[in-house]
Amino acid sequence: MESSRIVPLYQLSFFPSKPDSCRGFASPTRQWKQRTTRTTRLHCQKMYVPGFGEASPEAKAATNLHNFFTYIAVKIVMAQLESYNPEAYVELLEFLDRNSLNDGNKFCANLMRESSRHKALALRILEVRSAYCKNDFEWENLKRLAFKMVNESNTELMRNYVLETSHEEGDK
Amino acid sequence: MESSRIVPLYQLSFFPSKPDSCRGFASPTRQWKQRTTRTTRLHCQKMYVPGFGEASPEAKAATNLHNFFTYIAVKIVMAQLESYNPEAYVELLEFLDRNSLNDGNKFCANLMRESSRHKALALRILEVRSAYCKNDFEWENLKRLAFKMVNESNTELMRNYVLETSHEEGDK
Numbered sequence: 233m234e235s236s237r238i239v240p241l242y243q244l245s246f247f248p249s250k251p252d253s254c255r256g257f258a259s260p261t262r263q264w265k266q267r268t269t270r271t272t273r274l275h276c277q278k279m280y281v282p283g284f285g286e287a288s289p290e291a292k293a294a295t296n297l298h299n300f301f302t303y304i305a306v307k308i309v310m311a312q313l314e315s316y317n318p319e320a321y322v323e324l325l326e327f328l329d330r331n332s333l334n335d336g337n338k339f340c341a342n343l344m345r346e347s348s349r350h351k352a353l354a355l356r357i358l359e360v361r362s363a364y365c366k367n368d369f370e371w372e373n374l375k376r377l378a379f380k381m382v383n384e385s386n387t388e389l390m391r392n393y394v395l396e397t398s399h400e401e402g403d404k
Numbered sequence: 405m406e407s408s409r410i411v412p413l414y415q416l417s418f419f420p421s422k423p424d425s426c427r428g429f430a431s432p433t434r435q436w437k438q439r440t441t442r443t444t445r446l447h448c449q450k451m452y453v454p455g456f457g458e459a460s461p462e463a464k465a466a467t468n469l470h471n472f473f474t475y476i477a478v479k480i481v482m483a484q485l486e487s488y489n490p491e492a493y494v495e496l497l498e499f500l501d502r503n504s505l506n507d508g509n510k511f512c513a514n515l516m517r518e519s520s521r522h523k524a525l526a527l528r529i530l531e532v533r534s535a536y537c538k539n540d541f542e543w544e545n546l547k548r549l550a551f552k553m554v555n556e557s558n559t560e561l562m563r564n565y566v567l568e569t570s571h572e573e574g575d576k
Contacts, residue, residue, distance in 0.1 A: 279540055361558075378469050
C-alpha cells in the first residue's frame with residue numbers, strides 16, 4: 233500500500249560538497265573606515281557540515297517540517313470532517329489509502345486533480361497547513377524540547393554505559 | 405544493509421486520542437480577584453490535532469530533529485577525521501555501514517560498546533550534536549524557511565492547477 237511508505241528524514245549519502253555552515257557570516261561586511269579593524273576579524277565560528285550542497289541543514293529540516301505540516305493539516309481536516317461531513321471523510325480516507333502523504337505537495341496536487349469535491353478538500357488542506365505553520369505550531373517549544381532531548385539523551389547514554397561497564401568490572 | 409533504512413517522519417496511523425493542541429492555555433489560570441473576568445474568557449484558539457496521544461506535534465518534530473542532529477554530528481566528525489585521522493575515519497565508516505543512523509541514540513549506544521576507540525568517537529559525536537543543536541543550528545532560519553516554503557508551495561500548487569485546467573478548457 234502506497235500510504236505505508238515512509239519519508240527519509242535525511243539522505244545517507246556522504247557526498248562531498250561546499251561548506252554551508254557559515255551562512256550569515258560569509259556575506260561581505262561593509263567596510264566602514266572606523267570599523268575596519270573589527271569587521272576584518274569576523275570569521276565563521278561554526279562547525280563545517282559537509283554534504284548539503286547548495287542547500288543547508290536548516291533547509292533540509294524545513295522541507296521535512298513542511299511535509300509534517302501537510303500531514304498535520306490532513307489530520308486536522310479529517311477530524312473536522314468526521315463529525316459533520318462523513319461522506320467527504322470517507323472519500324479523503326480512501327484517497328489517503330491510495331496516495332502517499334510523504335511528499336505533501338505531490339499529495340495535494342493529486343488530490344486537487346481527483347474530482348471537484350476532492351479539489352475543495354485540497355484547498356482546505358493548503359489553507360490549514362499554512363495557518364498551522366504560522367499560528368498554531370509552537371516554534372519556541374520545538375527548540376526547548378530539542379535542547380532538552382539532546383541534554384537528557386546524552387546524560388542517559390553515558391549513565392547507562394557507566395552502569396553497564398561498572399557491573400562488568402564488578403563481576404570480574 | 406541496515407544503514408539504508410530510512411526514518412519515518414511521522415506515524416501514519418490515525419488513532420483517536422486526547423486533544424493536545426492547547427498546551428500553554430490549558431493550565432489553570434491564577435484567579436486574581438481583579439482579573440477574574442479576563443482570565444475566565446481565555447480559551448484555546450488552536451485547531452484540534454488528533455492522534456498524538458500524550459505527546460504533541462512539537463515533541464514529534466523535536467524527536468526527528470534530534471535524530472537529524474545526530475546525523476549532522478556524525479557528518480561533522482567524519483569530515484574532521486578524514487583529514488587528520490584516516491584510521492578512525494575508516495573505522496567509523498565501517499561502523500556506519502553496519503549500523504543504522506535513523507535512531508541516533510541507539511547508534512551512539514552501539515558505537516560506545518564497539519571498542520574503546522569507538523567509545524571515544526561516540527563521546528565526541530554526543531558533544532558535537534549538543535553543540536550543533538545549541539550554537540550552530542539556525543532556529544530562526546528554520547522558521548523563516550518553513551514559512552516561505554508553505555507560502556510558495558501553496559501558490560505554486562494553485563497556479564499549476566489553474567494553468568492546467570485553463571489549458572484543458574481552451575482545448576474544448
